[in-house]
Amino acid sequence: MTPEHRTPTHRNRLTELFGIEVPVVLGPFGGVSSVELTAAVSDGGGLGSYGLYGFTADAIRDTAARLRETTAKPFALNIWIPTGDEAASLPPQDFSNYVEALRPYFEEVGLPLPDMPDRYMPDYDEQVAATLEAAPAVVSFVFGVPAPDLVEEAHRRGILLMGTATTVAEAVALEAGGVDAVVASGMESGGHRVSFLRPAEESLIGTFALVPQVADAIKIPVIAAGGIVDRRGYSAARALGADGVQVGSAFLATRESAAVPAYREILHSPAAGETVLTRVLSGRLARGIPNRIIRELSEATETAPFPVQNWLTGRFRPQAAAQGNTELMSLWAGQGAPLIRHDSAADVLAELLAGSPVL
Numbered sequence: 557m558t559p560e561h562r563t564p565t566h567r568n569r570l571t572e573l574f575g576i577e578v579p580v581v582l583g584p585f586g587g588v589s590s591v592e593l594t595a596a597v598s599d600g601g602g603l604g605s606y607g608l609y610g611f612t613a614d615a616i617r618d619t620a621a622r623l624r625e626t627t628a629k630p631f632a633l634n635i636w637i638p639t640g641d642e643a644a645s646l647p648p649q650d651f652s653n654y655v656e657a658l659r660p661y662f663e664e665v666g667l668p669l670p671d672m673p674d675r676y677m678p679d680y681d682e683q684v685a686a687t688l689e690a691a692p693a694v695v696s697f698v699f700g701v702p703a704p705d706l707v708e709e710a711h712r713r714g715i716l717l718m719g720t721a722t723t724v725a726e727a728v729a730l731e732a733g734g735v736d737a738v739v740a741s742g743m744e745s746g747g748h749r750v751s752f753l754r755p756a757e758e759s760l761i762g763t764f765a766l767v768p769q770v771a772d773a774i775k776i777p778v779i780a781a782g783g784i785v786d787r788r789g790y791s792a793a794r795a796l797g798a799d800g801v802q803v804g805s806a807f808l809a810t811r812e813s814a815a816v817p818a819y820r821e822i823l824h825s826p827a828a829g830e831t832v833l834t835r836v837l838s839g840r841l842a843r844g845i846p847n848r849i850i851r852e853l854s855e856a857t858e859t860a861p862f863p864v865q866n867w868l869t870g871r872f873r874p875q876a877a878a879q880g881n882t883e884l885m886s887l888w889a890g891q892g893a894p895l896i897r898h899d900s901a902a903d904v905l906a907e908l909l910a911g912s913p914v915l
Contacts, residue, residue, distance in 0.1 A: 566578040566579065566601070566909065568800075569777055569799060570777040570799035570800040573737065574630055574716065575693060576601060576602060576603050576629070576630055577601030577602075578600075578601040578602050578905070579602075579779075579799055579800025580601075580603070580800060580803060580908055580909070581602060581603045581605060581800060581801070581802040581803070582594060582597040582603065582604045582605045582802070582803065582807055583605065583745075583781065583803060583804030583805075583807065584605040584633075584634030585808060585813070585814070586609030586610070586636070586748075587610070587886075588808065588814040588815050588819075589605070589607045589814060590812060590813055590814035591619070591622045591623055591626050592626070593901055594606045594626075594627075594631055595623065595626040595627035595629075596812045596901035597901055598629035599627050599629055600901060600905045601629075601905070602905060603630060603632055603693075603694065604627070604629075605631065605632040605633070605634055605694075605696060606619060606631065606632070606633055606634065608636075608687065610677065610678065611678060611683065612678045612683075613682045614686075616633070616686040616690060617690060620687075620690035620691075621690075630693030630694065631692055631694070632692055632693065632694035632695065633692045634697070634698065635680075635683055635684065635695065635697055635698075636697075636698055636699050637697050637698065637699045637700035637701075637702065637752075638680050638699075638700075639700060641861075641862070642676075642677070642862060643839075643860070643863065643864050644676075646672075648672060650860075652672075654859070654860040654864065654865070654868060655670065655868065657859075658868055658869065658872070661849065661869075661876075662871070662872050664881070664884065665876050665879060665881065667871065667872055667875055670868070670871045673867065676863045676864055676867040677863050677867075684706060688709060688710060688713060691713055691714070692715065693715070693716060694715065694717070695715055695716075696717075696718040696720070697718070697719050697720065699720075699750050699751075700752045701730055701732075701733035701735070701752075702717060702733065702735065704733070704734070707733065707734040707735070708734075717735040717737075718735060718737045718739060719733070719738050720739040720750050721739065721740055721741065721770060722741050722749060722759045722761065723751070723753065723759050724766070725754075726751070726752060726759075728774060730774075735776070737778070737799075738774060738776060738777070738778055738779065739779045739780075739781050739802050740763070740766050740767045740778055740780055740781065740798070741766075741781040741782055742761060742763025742764070742765075742766050742767070742780075742782030742783060743759075743760040743761060743782065743843075744762060744763055744782035744890050744891040744892060745781050745783070745804065745890050746805050746808075746831070746844065746888045746889040746891075746893070747804065747842055747844070747890075748838070749833070749841045749843070756840070756841040760833075763780060763781070763782035763793070764792075766782075767793060767796040767797060767798050768796045771797030772797070777799040777800070778798050779798060779799065779800045779801060779802050780796065780798035780800070780801050780802070781803075781804070782890060782892075784801045784803050784908075785803070785805065785806045785892040785893070785895040785896055786806075786895050786907050786908065786911070787909075787910040787911030788911060789801070789892065789895075789908075790908045790909070790911035791911035801908065803904070803908065805889050805890045805892060805893045806892075806907075807901060807904055808823060808888075809823035809896045809898075810898065810899055810900050810901050810903075811899050811900060812901050816877045816878070816880065817880070818877075818881075818882050819877065819885065819887060820899070822882055823889060823893055823896055824896055824899070827845055828893035828894050829893070829894040830846060831844060831846070831889055831890070831891055831893070832850065834846075834850050834854065835859065835865075836853035836854055836856070836859050836865070837849070837853070837865070837873075837886050838863070839861050839863065839865035839866055840866070842886075842888060843888065843889070843891070844886055844887045844888040844889055845887040845888075847883045847887060848883035848884070849883060849885075869886070873885055
């Protein structure tokens with residue numbers, strides 16, 4: 557066949573499984589997901605995803621309804637599974653001490669110090685019930701294997717399940733747990749490291765090493781994540797045995813994302829070339845672009861455990877974002893961010909798919 561008659565091949569077992577046209581999944585962003593971006597990726601033939609971290613049941617229902625009003629294509633909703641190490645409560649004095657340590661940041665953005673809440677996160681079971689009721693095409697999970705009864709009920713409703721692994725052992729556990737596809741998330745990925753069998757610091761495997769090992773270890777579709785920004789990353793992931801890719805930072809930098817302009821500008825700047833792994837903003841290990849708050853909190857003797865620290869910094873980070881103060885925000889980004897070139901979801905998809913194999 558002559559080159560001019562060769563056409564890109566997008567369809568494979570992952571696209572058939574999810575009912576999508578191209579094997580590209582939008583990384584779910586906790587806190588900066590947007591209906592517009594999720595719909596844009598789905599309408600472009602991929603699987604748009606929306607992160608539900610911190611969402612109440614009512615917010616989940618409302619989000620799913622808005623997504624359905626915006627796109628008729630399949631989309632995924634993402635849930636964090638409790639790992640068992642979450643701090644459900646703190647002694648009032650401990651809470652006060654943690655708040656006091658963050659006083660300068662509340663004052664800088666002009667907010668009062670928060671009172672101790674009744675709870676730091678919505679009820680997980682209520683989140684699951686609302687998500688299953690919303691019946692997206694796919695529910696994706698991080699930080700664990702969904703419970704057997706959840707897997708059974710989701711499949712009964714015709715909902716597919718996607719889990720996230722940072723090690724081969726986690727991928728094997730997810731397959732044994734009944735999920736339909738696994739995201740193999742290399743340590744290059746931006747945002748939280750979602751390890752669940754061993755500490756995150758002991759599960760830092762690069763995408764290039766992780767993906768082929770996972771592809772060899774499980775029979776269900778594998779989705780590569782971490783450092784994938786352009787056609788070269790897409791092509792490499794497919795060559796390593798992945799059925800598709802999950803892309804975060806490149807989509808986060810687009811105008812359809814919920815990231816504020818100042819955040820998107822940093823993703824398009826030389827500053828995106830430096831990322832660090834840190835626990836200081838949330839209490840869990842995450843990769844982002846270093847700024848003043850990361851540097852200052854890294855020098856502190858102690859920060860609150862997850863999810864307390866995430867709740868506390870989450871009181872002032874949105875206000876900082878609204879003010880364009882990137883020094884007090886969480887600037888999550890992956891190690892591939894310096895390769896970002898596009899500012900629309902359609903252009904990112906086109907760039908990725910330019911690396912498709914051809915027939």
